[in-house]
Amino acid sequence: MANNYGDNPPLSYNKYLRVQDLINLQDLLSTPAHHDELLFITVHQAYELWFKQILHELDAAIQFLEEDRVPAATRAIKRIVEIEKLLVNQIHILETMTPISFLAFRDQLNPASGFQSMQFREIEFSSGLKDKGILGEFSSDEFASGRLQARMSGPTLADCFYRVLQRRGLTAPLASVDADTAQQKKAYEERTRAALEVLTHFEERYEEFQLTEALMEHDEYFSLWRSHHIKMVERMVGAKRGTGGSEGIGYLKTTLDKKFFPELWEARTYLDINHGKSGCPFAH
Template sequence: MTYDRYLRVDDLLSLQVPQSAPAEHDEMLFIIIHQVYELWFKQILHELDKCERALNADSLTEFLRTLKRVHAIQKILVDQVSVLETMTPTEFNRFRNRLNPASGFQSHQFRIVEFRIGLKDPGYLKFFRATPEHMNQLRAAMERPSMYDLFLRLLARKGYPVPKRVLDRDPAAAWEPDEQVKDVLLSIYRDPGAHIDMYNAVEALMDLDEAFMLWRYRHVAMVERMIGFKRGTGGSSGVEYLTRTLSKRFFPELWQLRSDLGSSQWG
């Protein structure tokens, strides 16, 4: 066994195939950045498997330790945008037309990450009709309980009054914010000391949600910096669509309950 054989370095280095002819210098950067994103998405999915096992086993310690790793990966995802921004709009436009009709919409791993955490939208399935294997993976992720579902079930097992309708809901359905779930989570925030393990868990979920929000923002800003308000290569409205994604939240009740905490005197 050698380093190269173990990591299959030759195979890895053969995967960067620019489509421009002659090859534009910056297309290599574009390809590598996005391939690295896909590798990190794969690792996040691997860690989400462990998160689910920990939740099913009522092991908050293992759950939090694993989420800490996911959060560290998320920081890398955000920082990678800065590397891509070293390419100028002119340099990008020299090969951008070669990407048609490819689009970030078609990252099945990113959609699976969203589905697995709790942000399910069957509307995205249509972008994977040409790749049945990816479509099947997305359907499987949509039909299984999300990490948020599993966390709420853990809360119920620990005696928190999570509504039965929430525990028995169709896991494939898009999550709808629930007032009673918000009240359960609010009770944890109102007395963190009495619920310290759960408080640490919900704050870790907030870290996860906020980090994805920051990544979406950096992505939107980078795209506008590169192409302005041109349409996306996959036919989307580009920046206009991406801006709408900034309102996405995996755990909406955790954000909503902030308005119910403490005094409002500071506005």
């Protein structure tokens, strides 16, 4: 049909968002196509898109912290937390699939597993949980290896946070990778003490306090995702081994205590209304 736009049709919603490409990205493996496999793929792809957005915000927050722009970093982290709230709930959509429906196409997924989610590992690394052992799992994937190596050598949210506290007069050292166990322990205790200082003097250090609260929430909701994922996995496949080859829920339970900012949690243990006065074991 003739129009007034010549060879350049106006921008449309579908064109801008590449909806045609997007809705063609769900390739089912089951034949005949199993009704629930589309849900399984859609949920995972939606996670990966949100992971991309979380990484975008994480990189911004890291940059802001390096520039000592604490309120801007706090805002970016709060956005991450809102996304994570959605991601915790999103896991339950999969529970509308019956376990027997899932088994109908589960075997075809072997040996693929969420364990290999590159972006999930990137979020862990850049938040503060770097694990060299994970890199080996990606050795046959050049694209993922490159990205993970870059994150492994880049700054983390945790490092940048403690650098902010250092610039603001607190002793919050980052132990070097070559430091021995005693040095690591000492640095950890000093960082915990710095966190305690922020918690105690939250009015005087309101910017730092808001930042620590946002970081805690990021840690908390990431961990809540882990708990909800395990419960969903157990409900779906019981104690079966994972498609990625792990023990399944046995392995997943070992990840529950992982923390990006353990010092922030630990500081709560020592919090005391007498902090700073004699009698408090953590007093300066």
